[in-house]
Amino acid sequence: MKNDKAAFFEAITMGDTDRLNALLSVNPKLVNENDARGFTPLILATYFNNEEATQILIENNADINAKDASGNTALIGVSFKGNVTLATTLLANGADINAVNKDGTTALSFATQYNKIAIVKLLLEHKAITTTTDNVGKTALAYAKDKQFDEIVGLLSA
Numbered sequence: 001m002k003n004d005k006a007a008f009f010e011a012i013t014m015g016d017t018d019r020l021n022a023l024l025s026v027n028p029k030l031v032n033e034n035d036a037r038g039f040t041p042l043i044l045a046t047y048f049n050n051e052e053a054t055q056i057l058i059e060n061n062a063d064i065n066a067k068d069a070s071g072n073t074a075l076i077g078v079s080f081k082g083n084v085t086l087a088t089t090l091l092a093n094g095a096d097i098n099a100v101n102k103d104g105t106t107a108l109s110f111a112t113q114y115n116k117i118a119i120v121k122l123l124l125e126h127k128a129i130t131t132t133t134d135n136v137g138k139t140a141l142a143y144a145k146d147k148q149f150d151e152i153v154g155l156l157s158a
Contacts (some may be wrong), residue, residue: 009035012044017052024060031060038069046074046086048152054086063097079107079123082116087123097128104134112140112156115149120156127155 004023005109008030011019023030034040042062045053054074058064065073075095078086087107090095100106108128111119120140124130133139 002152005033005035008021008033008041009044012041012050012053013086015048015050015053017056020053020056024056027062031057031062031067034047034068036041039076040066040068042066042074043068043072043077046078046083046090047081049081049086049090051085052122054089058089058093064090064093065099067099067101070102073101073107073139075099076101076105076110077121078105079116080110080114081120082114083112084118084122087119091122091126095135097123097126098132100134102130104132104136106132106134106140107139109134109140109143111148112149112152113143115147117155124155 004027008023011023026073031041042054042057045057049132067073073095075087075090078090096104108120108123108130111123131139141156151157
């Protein structure tokens, strides 16, 4: 039989919310444990676009701003993948919109680099700082200009 932690992370990756709830009821501390690769349960749930697991973890007091081994938060990860529903959920539950990872990259910068226009709009609506520079000295606007993402250039220049 797998240990609780391995079973817990497996339940998240498989989208097995019944098992996820059962394991949390036995060991509520699992909600903020990291897996062997440094991922938090919330980051993993959002990575797999699992909205139900994400909600369960939030309701069980997952640290909304916990970081993985690269310094990414769930919101940063969702921003480059482009899931507006998850980004909205994370923001509604207190996600730090301006958190930076180890490379100095923000959710806005990732959304820009991956041309996720809807996420860029959402982050701007929630007052994301547009002037943050990453470790190579670039802002989200600089990336948008480099990649010729004209719509995002317009949004960031407004």
